[in-house]
Amino acid sequence: MKKNLRIVSAAAAALLAVAPVAAGTVSTVSADSGLSARAANPSLYTLSAGITVNNAESINGGEPVDRLSFSVHLNGANTSVSTAGVTAPQDFEVYEANSNAVTITDGVAAVNSTAVPVKTLRANTDYIVVNRSVKFTGLTKGQLYNAVVNGGTTQVKATDDGTTAGLILTQAFRTSARAMMGAPYVYTRSDNRRAAAGSVGLVKGFYNVDAVVNAINAKYRVGVDTTGIADAANGTIRGEFTQLTQDVRDGLSKAVAINSDGTFAKPSAPITFPVNIKAGSNTDVFNVTVYPDAIDADFSFPRIRFAGDAAGVVHAGSGDVVNVDGEGFNYVALNGTVNVPLIMNRFSATMSETNGTAIPVKVDTSKVNTKVAGVYPVTVSATNAEGKTSSVVFYLTVGDAGATYTTVQADIDEVPVYNISGNVVTDTKTTVKNGTPVVTFGTVTVNGKSYTRINSADSTKFVETKYVDGSIKPVAATPKKIMHNSYIYDKDHKRVGTNTLAAYSTVNVYGTTTKLADGSLVYKIGDNQYVMADNIDGTARVLSHNAYVYKTSKKRADRRVLKKGATVVTYGSPYTFKNGKAYYRIGGPKKQYVKVANFK
Structure with missing residues (x-):
């Protein structure tokens, strides 16, 4: 299944993201078009389509537009719309991205009535390709759908023949700056085609940095122009994402708060950010857009079934929460043991939607603390022969089933649990994770500090009251x-x-x-x-002399000479080397030091 290619450059991204609909444009929105610019309606099924620009990297300037190859494809559809498709005539127009020829508002595209398509392409230039007559097919007559197109979400209505009225579909791309030997580029694993930009969706409400990283790695790889170039020092050059996890975390954190375990709340809109790629010493960035919901219909994930569900209920992907009320394993006595064999007996899995071969399930109880009465998540997962994993979560209660629970709210990840006997407070080395519902039974004050009893009315286990009385605001x-x-x-x-x-x-x-x-x-x-x-942050210091950068007292780290008057960030207190001289650490992770004497 082809995937949509998103914005390729900062200039094009800015144009498509913020440009208003200009006067004198021809818009797809009309009284009978069935298209409206609205936020996604969670009650509607979702469709997604895009344009692939197949060979922009082969353009070096001077070629006619018809040298390019385009295709319109369905990115994906809700699994309940298995008959969905997309169709469009082979009538593509190309405009310069900075010409205001094409504007987009909430996914609805418009073309300026005075805009003139280009005929000859230039190298290293941003363009936008347009198809004015794209239709979704295989839909239910009269039904509304969310349409993820042009970087936004609109709503479309199916006509009597199960299609939608024609809408304008666009895609930004950039022509080659002439291929640099050994330069990195990104291509899709499914068809080995170069990708100008990337897009992934979040599956069924499972919002986690690792999930985004895995989705990118599953969909894209980094290649090298003129592959197999020999590098005397490092052997054959290979393309790679240089710091994908950190890039994803940094990119997402500009729009959502990231928790310590990498989870985050569902985004309200798509998030676009760059990730770094390299091949040898050549580097570049690749823009990725993360959508709040799945953008691809994928039937290849395992199917998980819970015996307590209604007939026909199947779970695929990640993020589904299963109700296990009444099951023999959903309550555990304080200091008891989770009945993992019974859990495994009640859950089953098969290879995929089309392959009913049974595969084993795994039960993760690592977040359950049986020493503290509370409510804890348990994950049941299954991985098929393709390495794809589906999972579900249920909540298990430790302690009295009829107790009232208070949620731990802390400005740290783990709250200490103390043992109190008389006026003696001892750290038990047990902790409770922030956000866990726990049972509480009044407070005591020891040495001026308030503690709240947990587990039972006669328990000797306590947490500080400030973590369960709502006085502390959680901090990510x-x-x-x-x-x-x-x-x-x-x-x-x-x-x-x-x-x-x-x-x-x-x-x-x-x-x-x-x-x-x-x-x-x-x-x-x-x-x-x-x-x-x-x-962590270091201290900015000004050099009073030209300075070398050392890795030992006798050897320089590199050929750099830091100039007098330059500002250098140093970290922590100085180190004293074997020669008796003091050095500040700078940078890393390679050893890099500058003499303390060289600073003012």
Whole structure:
């Protein structure tokens, strides 16, 4: 199944995203078109279509437009619209992207009545291809559908013959800047065609950074122009995504809050961001658009069935929540054991929609804490021979089935559980995850601090009251890289434990920088646990002399000479080398140091 190609350049993206419908345009919207610019209606089935530009990378300037090859394709449709298709005449027009010839509002495209299509193409230039008569087919007469087209969502109505009125479909693309030997490019795995930009959808409400990364990796690969070029130092050059997980996290975080475990709330609109690619020393970026809902109908995922569901209910993809009320495994006694064999007995799976071969299910109970009465998610999954995984979630209760639950709300991921005997408070080393519903039974105050009893009325287990009385506003975790080996301190600047956070490792911080009792600037990383901000953000210092960058006391890290007056970010306290001289760490992860004496 062909996939839609999205905006290829920043200029084209800006044009299609924000340009208003200009006066003197010819729009697809009319009284009888059945098309309206509205937000997606969750009660309607969704259709998606796009245009593929097959060979823009072969254009080097001076070629006629008919040298290009275009095709209109169905990106996907709701599985309940299995007969859906798309059709269009082979009448494509190409306009320069910066000419205001084409404008888009909420997915509805319009072409300026005075716009003139180009006839000859230039190299390294942004264009927009247009087809004015695209129709969805195989629909139900008179029914409304969400149509994901032109980077937005509109609503279309099926006519008496099960099609839609003609609508304008567009696609931005850029011609080649002349192929650079060894340059990276992205292509789709399904048909090995180059992709000017990418698009993936989120499956059934499962919103997670890893899910987006997996979707991109499943759909796209990075190739190299003039493949098989020999590199004396590194062998054959291969194309790759250089830091895909970080790029996805950074891109999504501009539109949604990312939790410490990589999850996020369902986006209200598509999110477009660049990801980095490389081949040898050549680098580039590839724009990816993430849609809040699935954009492809995929029948190749495993099918999971729960014996307690109504007949015919099948789960595919990720994100479905199963109601297990009344099942023998949905309640576990405090300090008891989850009945995994019974769970596996009640769930089953088959290879795919078209392959009924049975495959085993896996049960993940890692988030269940049987030491604390609460409500916890359990995931049941199945992976087929193609490596595709479907999963469902159900919620299991630990403790009294009739208890009243209070949700833990914290500015950290894990809340400590304490044992209190008289006026002695002891850390049990057990924690409760932020957001977990727990059973509470009144409060006690020890040494001026309030604690709330959990598990049972006579339990000796407590959490700090501030985490269950609603007084703390949850704060999303932000992953940051540690640039200098770091101790962990409490609020009084006393070291916590003996562990050291290693340089170049990643740690979750909560909120912005704060100060300890002695004024030290820190980041919060846990309950009364902090790390020095200078070990993460560094300090900007000005060089008073030209400076070399070293990796040891005798060897330089590279050929750079940092100039007098330049500002350099250093991390943490200085290191003293074997030669007795002090050095600041800069950058990484390769060893890079500059003499302290070279700074003002």
